[in-house]
Every structure is written in C-alpha cells, then in structure tokens.
Amino acid sequence: MTETAHSPAEIRRPPRRGLAGVRLGSVAGFEISLDYSWFILFFLILATFTGAVFPASVPDLSRLEYLLMGVAGTLLFFSSLLLHELAHSFVARWKGIRIEGITLFIFGGMARTAREASTAGDEFLIAVVGPVTSFLLAAVFYGIAAASVRLGLGDPVSAVAAYLGLVNLALAIFNLLPGFPLDGGRLLRAAAWRVTGSLRGATRIASASGRFMGWAITALGVFSLFAGGGLIGGLWMIFIGWFLAQAARVSYQQLLLQEILSPLAARQAMSPQPETVPPDVSLEELVHDFFLRRPFSSFPVVEDGVIVGLVTLGQLKTLDRENWAHKRVSDIMSPVEETVIVGPDTPMSSVLSMMREGGSSRVLVATNGRLLGIISTSDITRWLDRVGLVE
Numbered sequence: 565m566t567e568t569a570h571s572p573a574e575i576r577r578p579p580r581r582g583l584a585g586v587r588l589g590s591v592a593g594f595e596i597s598l599d600y601s602w603f604i605l606f607f608l609i610l611a612t613f614t615g616a617v618f619p620a621s622v623p624d625l626s627r628l629e630y631l632l633m634g635v636a637g638t639l640l641f642f643s644s645l646l647l648h649e650l651a652h653s654f655v656a657r658w659k660g661i662r663i664e665g666i667t668l669f670i671f672g673g674m675a676r677t678a679r680e681a682s683t684a685g686d687e688f689l690i691a692v693v694g695p696v697t698s699f700l701l702a703a704v705f706y707g708i709a710a711a712s713v714r715l716g717l718g719d720p721v722s723a724v725a726a727y728l729g730l731v732n733l734a735l736a737i738f739n740l741l742p743g744f745p746l747d748g749g750r751l752l753r754a755a756a757w758r759v760t761g762s763l764r765g766a767t768r769i770a771s772a773s774g775r776f777m778g779w780a781i782t783a784l785g786v787f788s789l790f791a792g793g794g795l796i797g798g799l800w801m802i803f804i805g806w807f808l809a810q811a812a813r814v815s816y817q818q819l820l821l822q823e824i825l826s827p828l829a830a831r832q833a834m835s836p837q838p839e840t841v842p843p844d845v846s847l848e849e850l851v852h853d854f855f856l857r858r859p860f861s862s863f864p865v866v867e868d869g870v871i872v873g874l875v876t877l878g879q880l881k882t883l884d885r886e887n888w889a890h891k892r893v894s895d896i897m898s899p900v901e902e903t904v905i906v907g908p909d910t911p912m913s914s915v916l917s918m919m920r921e922g923g924s925s926r927v928l929v930a931t932n933g934r935l936l937g938i939i940s941t942s943d944i945t946r947w948l949d950r951v952g953l954v955e
C-alpha cells in the first residue's frame with residue numbers, strides 16, 4: 565500500500581486512526597513501528613507462503629524447508645514494503661518535509677508526513693519514487709531467480725526470489741492505481757494540481773477517483789466471493805477497497821479542515837469558558853464530581869484565576885483506585901510548564917501544527933495566565949463534522 569497520511573491535519577490521529585503498536589527502532593532517523601493489525605497480515609502471509617505458494621512452486625520438500633522458505637519470503641516481503649516507504653521518506657525529507665514515522669499495518673505500510681508537499685513537482689517526486697523502488701526490487705529478485713542456476717543457489721532460493729519479484733511487481737502496479745491516497749492517486753493529484761493550480765481542486769478530483777477505485781475493488785471482491793474465488797482473497801479485496809474509499813474521503817476532509825481552520829485565530833475555534841478544577845481537590849472528588857458527570861477527558865487546573873496545570877483521565881488511570889482518597893489533583897496533573905498554552909490571537913495553523921508535532925490532544929487558550937478556552941481534538945472533530953455536512 566502507500567502512505568495514507570500525506571494529509572496535513574493529523575491531529576485527529578490518536579482517536580481516529582487508532583494506530584498503536586510496537587516500536588521497531590529507527591532507520592536513517594526514521595522511526596519504524598508495527599501497528600497491532602500488522603500481526604494479522606504477517607501470519608496470513610507466512611501461512612500462505614508456507615502452506616500454499618512454495619509447496620506449489622517446489623514440490624517434495626520437507627515441512628521444515630517450506631517453513632524456512634516461508635519465513636525468509638515473509639521477512640523479505642516486509643523488507644520490500646519498508647524500502648518502498650523509506651524511498652518516499654527520503655525524498656520527502658529531501659524536499660524539507662518532516663516524516664513523523666513509518667508504520668506497517670494490515671494493509672501494508674505508510675510513511676506519515678508532517679505536511680503537504682509545497683509544489684506539484686515535489687508531490688510527484690515523493691509519490692513516484694515508491695513504485696519505482698518496487699519495480700527495481702522486482703527486477704533485482706527476478707534477476708536473482710534467473711541467475712540462481714549459474715550462481716548455484718538451488719530451487720528453494722530461486723523460488724523465493726521469483727515469488728518476491730512477482731510480489732514487488734504487483735505492489736508497484738497496485739500502488740499506481742490512480743486513486744488517492746495511493747501513489748497513483750498522488751501522481752494524479754500532482755498532475756491536476758499542476759494543470760489547475762489548485763491543491764484543493766486537485767485533491768477533490770484525486771479523492772473522488774480514490775473513492776471510485778475503492779468501491780470498484782470492493783465490488784470485485786464481492787464478485788469474486790460469489791464467483792467461487794478464494795474466501796480470503798475476496799474478503800481481502802472487500803476490506804482493502806473499503807479502506808481505500810474511507811481513506812480517500814478522510815484525506816480530502818482533512819485538507820478542507822486545514823483550509824477552513826488555518827485562517828481562524830485560536831479564540832474562534834476554542835470552546836470558551838471550559839470547566840476547571842482546583843488543585844487541592846481529592847482524586848475521589850475529581851472522579852465523581854468531574855469525570856463521571858461531564859463528557860470531558862481533561863480539565864484545566866486553575867487556582868485563584870490562574871492556570872497551574874492540566875489533569876487528564878489518562879493520568880488518573882495510572883494510579884490505583886485505593887490512592888484516590890488521599891491524593892490530590894496537584895499530585896498527578898501535568899504542570900503548567902508542560903501544558904501547551906497559546907494566546908487568543910494565535911493562528912489555528914500554528915495551533916494545529918503544535919498539536920500534531922507535540923502529539924498533544926488539547927491546547928489551552930489564555931492571556932496572562934488567565935484561561936479563556938480550550939481546543940481539543942473533539943472540538944476539531946466537530947469542525948470536521950461540519951466539513952462533512954458541507955460536502
């Protein structure tokens with residue numbers, strides 16, 4: 565797959581995207597992580613390679629040999645995917661765009677960029693290098709398979725290499741489908757952007773094409789189920805088509821959101837006069853009088869009219885229930901120095917990038933330490949719903 569997250573307004577990432585998983589480490593400064601959903605893909609591919617693909621291509625080997633081929637093939641498959649995403653990441657970094665990380669998940673991989681490309685040309689380069697990398701990998705693997713006899717590599721190695729050639733070829737071609745946010749959809753967007761001069765118009769075209777592509781793949785999946793194609797293959801196409809259609813819709817909405825919010829000041833987007841908590845309240849009271857009675861997951865902590873910190877449901881959950889009676893809000897809150905506070909006239913474009921880069925889901929709006937309002941991911945979600953109504 566591709567990076568679904570070239571879109572700018574990723575502040576909604578924690579609740580919406582739901583990507584959570586295992587950090588693998590970093591390559592050339594890029595953080596690599598595995599989403600929990602990736603493990604499903606891993607075992608599915610390992611099982612397919614070990615149980616079906618390699619026994620069909622090289623008969624009469626032992627179970628252990630098929631397993632070894634399966635493990636090698638699966639690891640090389642994910643390395644190929646990673647190289648595809650790394651290629652996007654290197655070009656994006658070269659074009660001055662920060663990469664927030666590379667995540668492998670159930671539908672493949674994605675490199676999350678901190679912002680949109682500045683020009684259609686940059687967008688084109690960042691998108692095209694992924695499929696180019698996959699084509700090159702296909703050529704390398706096919707080359708190894710073709711030369712395996714001369715190199716004395718044996719049938720198992722040759723079979724694994726040949727299949728990885730095929731997989732990388734398929735990866736390159738699939739990603740070139742002209743539906744946003746696939747690489748091909750990004751190329752389409754870059755072309756439309758160059759022709760029309762409007763990123764928004766170009767994104768609308770590419771997103772419509774992405775939705776169409778998504779539903780077409782879903783329909784093919786349904787057809788293949790009824791036409792007696794494989795159950796897993798059919799279901800897979802339905803899921804991937806649905807995912808693509810959703811991603812195409814959300815990417816466009818996020819771009820609109822960014823465009824609508826960016827010209828506003830913090831005071832126009834905030835929820836004014838939020839409820840606050842005094843620092844000396846016990847955690848028991850905090851739970852019963854605040855969290856259980858209100859739909860909020862955090863409260864600004866205010867003493868004598870001045871902000872002293874922020875307390876969140878997450879901080880409360882780190883503490884055992886028996887400590888609630890004799891601990892106070894001031895014991896667990898994040899102090900004011902660690903809280904993101906902006907002035908009422910701060911442009912929302914800065915607030916959005918602060919939230920994105922700091923990974924914080926709430927920002928306080930204040931003048932001279934006096935609280936005016938709060939901007940949270942749920943406020944932004946509300947804006948997104950309005951955008952959804954407009955569309």
Ligand SMILES: [Zn+2]
Pocket residue numbers: 565566567648649652694695739747
């Ligand atoms: Zn890609």
